[in-house]
Amino acid sequence: MKLAIYGYGNLGKGVECAIRQNPDAQLFGVFTRRDPDKVKTLTGVSVYPADQIGKYKDEIDVLIICGGSATDLPAMTPMLAKDFNVVDSFDTHAKIPSHFANVDAAAKESGHIALISAGWDPGMFSLNRCYASSILPEGNDYTFWGRGVSQGHSDAVRRIAGVKDARQYTVPVPSALEQVRAGTNPTLTTREKHTRECYVVAEDGADLARIEHEIKTMPNYFDEYDTTVHFISEAEMKRDHGELPHGGFVIRTGKTGLNGEHSHVIEYSLKLDSNPEFTASAIVAFARAICRMHARGDNGCKTVFDIAPGDLSPLSPEELRARML
Amino acid sequence: MKLAIYGYGNLGKGVECAIRQNPDAQLFGVFTRRDPDKVKTLTGVSVYPADQIGKYKDEIDVLIICGGSATDLPAMTPMLAKDFNVVDSFDTHAKIPSHFANVDAAAKESGHIALISAGWDPGMFSLNRCYASSILPEGNDYTFWGRGVSQGHSDAVRRIAGVKDARQYTVPVPSALEQVRAGTNPTLTTREKHTRECYVVAEDGADLARIEHEIKTMPNYFDEYDTTVHFISEAEMKRDHGELPHGGFVIRTGKTGLNGEHSHVIEYSLKLDSNPEFTASAIVAFARAICRMHARGDNGCKTVFDIAPGDLSPLSPEELRARML
Numbered sequence: 040m041k042l043a044i045y046g047y048g049n050l051g052k053g054v055e056c057a058i059r060q061n062p063d064a065q066l067f068g069v070f071t072r073r074d075p076d077k078v079k080t081l082t083g084v085s086v087y088p089a090d091q092i093g094k095y096k097d098e099i100d101v102l103i104i105c106g107g108s109a110t111d112l113p114a115m116t117p118m119l120a121k122d123f124n125v126v127d128s129f130d131t132h133a134k135i136p137s138h139f140a141n142v143d144a145a146a147k148e149s150g151h152i153a154l155i156s157a158g159w160d161p162g163m164f165s166l167n168r169c170y171a172s173s174i175l176p177e178g179n180d181y182t183f184w185g186r187g188v189s190q191g192h193s194d195a196v197r198r199i200a201g202v203k204d205a206r207q208y209t210v211p212v213p214s215a216l217e218q219v220r221a222g223t224n225p226t227l228t229t230r231e232k233h234t235r236e237c238y239v240v241a242e243d244g245a246d247l248a249r250i251e252h253e254i255k256t257m258p259n260y261f262d263e264y265d266t267t268v269h270f271i272s273e274a275e276m277k278r279d280h281g282e283l284p285h286g287g288f289v290i291r292t293g294k295t296g297l298n299g300e301h302s303h304v305i306e307y308s309l310k311l312d313s314n315p316e317f318t319a320s321a322i323v324a325f326a327r328a329i330c331r332m333h334a335r336g337d338n339g340c341k342t343v344f345d346i347a348p349g350d351l352s353p354l355s356p357e358e359l360r361a362r363m364l
Numbered sequence: 365m366k367l368a369i370y371g372y373g374n375l376g377k378g379v380e381c382a383i384r385q386n387p388d389a390q391l392f393g394v395f396t397r398r399d400p401d402k403v404k405t406l407t408g409v410s411v412y413p414a415d416q417i418g419k420y421k422d423e424i425d426v427l428i429i430c431g432g433s434a435t436d437l438p439a440m441t442p443m444l445a446k447d448f449n450v451v452d453s454f455d456t457h458a459k460i461p462s463h464f465a466n467v468d469a470a471a472k473e474s475g476h477i478a479l480i481s482a483g484w485d486p487g488m489f490s491l492n493r494c495y496a497s498s499i500l501p502e503g504n505d506y507t508f509w510g511r512g513v514s515q516g517h518s519d520a521v522r523r524i525a526g527v528k529d530a531r532q533y534t535v536p537v538p539s540a541l542e543q544v545r546a547g548t549n550p551t552l553t554t555r556e557k558h559t560r561e562c563y564v565v566a567e568d569g570a571d572l573a574r575i576e577h578e579i580k581t582m583p584n585y586f587d588e589y590d591t592t593v594h595f596i597s598e599a600e601m602k603r604d605h606g607e608l609p610h611g612g613f614v615i616r617t618g619k620t621g622l623n624g625e626h627s628h629v630i631e632y633s634l635k636l637d638s639n640p641e642f643t644a645s646a647i648v649a650f651a652r653a654i655c656r657m658h659a660r661g662d663n664g665c666k667t668v669f670d671i672a673p674g675d676l677s678p679l680s681p682e683e684l685r686a687r688m689l
Binding site: 053165170295301304356 | 382385386407457460461464490491493497499501620627628636637638642644645670676678685
């Protein structure tokens with residue numbers, strides 16, 4: 040399958056690396072809205088201007104759109120689905136239904152197939168919520184995130200006056216995780232599920248107490264959480280917080296039996312050194328499925344719920360049954 | 365969907381209970397090879413003689429075959445796929461390809477759909493091996509089972525002269541689990557992955573040393589493991605070992621990045637109070653998918669790799685996207 044990358048940030052670079060691990064995938068090139076001459080790819084693959092992509096319609100099986108969910112993807116994915124099979128990682132959960140409708144209309148009209156919201160959450164975590172709740176109808180779902188860097192929260196801290204750089208870690212509360220695993224079906228508030236840790240490089244002479252107060256009281260981002268703020272030097276930031284780890288847990292506990300006498304715990308967890316690289320790796324596997332589904336005549340917008348797991352694997356159905364079942 | 369149960373042991377009873385948790389499912393009845401008058405169901409649902417099942421072709425959407433993998437299912441599933449959509453939990457991993465071929469031929473000829481090897485292993489564990497290996501091509505898979513009762517190993521111990529009753533627990537070795545989670549990609553022997561614990565009620569006057577020796581040296585079942593044998597009373601067996609708990613772990617660790625510089629751990633685990641009831645709960649969710657796929661015109665033999673996850677859920681695609689993605 041011939042893949043191409045549209046947008047070359049952390050996620051696009053992750054896709055570039057992931058494709059090299061899949062012998063059946065080949066990278067046609069990277070499309071960027073920046074000046075292509077100024078974009079140097081990790082592997083030396085060609086860079087093309089985004090506005091010329093229409094010329095390459097017949098050379099790309101699946102286009103992987105690596106834009107942001109806030110403003111890029113809502114416009115890009117429906118537009119590009121007119122000419123390409125596409126995959127995106129749209130992650131604004133509340134806006135998924137409208138994004139789906141827009142992409143579905145564009146893809147159906149052009150006969151292409153599109154997968155939105157691929158990755159790990161949305162993505163693998165969503166699948167695990169779906170499987171677990173289908174198997175244990177009488178139960179409760181819990182999703183915990185972290186320990187990992189939230190880029191949205193890090194950006195929010197960086198916008199405070201006097202902040203030069205910041206990194207925010209979302210951390211699950213261990214006792215909450217234990218309660219959930221024990222099957223006690225606790226009702227947990229936002230504050231009881233996660234804490235937030237901020238590492239902040241302040242500008243010289245900035246009022247640290249004010250910065251800390253502004254962080255801890257910031258509506259939506261921090262006010263409902265127990266937040267700790269650590270002021271560190273630029274050198275410490277570079278040394279200790281240069282990576283983008285993440286992960287989390289999807290746990291469902293439920294009962295079975297004539298009178299609910301047996302308890303069960305289903306747990307899926309991820310521990311990721313690099314959030315964008317893992318997301319990219321998932322996307323490339325889903326691109327394989329999209330490619331196969333299009334070859335079978337399928338079109339329109341899909342989500343991970345619509346993809347048969349075997350279509351993700353480079354193995355044939357026979358090999359899968361013999362080796363993995 | 366109207367479901368029926370063929371075979372009424374622990375698994376059949378589990379299916380009977382699971383169906384009550386799914387408002388869109390209805391249990392037509394139980395088919396048994398025993399005298400129906402002597403079979404009393406947990407919920408009072410009707411019992412029919414197995415050899416009369418042909419009469420009820422048009423009243424059953426999916427037939428759930430609850431037989432053993434050794435001799436029942438290889439004959440039953442292809443036979444019943446001639447008249448019904450069927451689901452089984454065939455778990456002899458090495459014989460899956462030939463079972464698949466037989467069931468596929470029968471189901472395709474009759475236009476029915478069949479799902480083999482549904483449950484948790486094969487089943488949910490297989491799916492997790494497939495997803496994880498597709499996402500992280502450069503990595504290693506590990507499956508650990510337990511702590512849980514292995515019915516095959518318990519039966520093997522019961523066949524030893526002087527053994528009145530026995531229960532065998534398969535137990536993952538904690539240090540092996542930790543090595544795997546740490547991403548060290550250890551090469552683990554059979555002995556290093558699991559230990560086996562046997563609880564044995566001996567007949568009065570039996571030679572306990574001989575029984576213990578026969579267990580520990582039994583080829584295929586115990587000789588490659590570190591096994592502990594505990595002799596207990598009948599009352600202790602009844603009090604402490606009356607349940608069928610099980611579970612396990614599917615872990616994949618892998619690397620991403622230009623030079624494999626980032627490590628990732630994907631872990632799926634189950635902790636089950638009742639192995640047959642959880643298997644049954646998974647089967648009922650997969651029966652829903654089979655029913656929907658048949659309504660869309662699909663036929664032939666399927667495995668869990670062929671089932672889109674959304675088809676397992678009672679929620680509509682719109683609800684799934686809005687609530688679970």
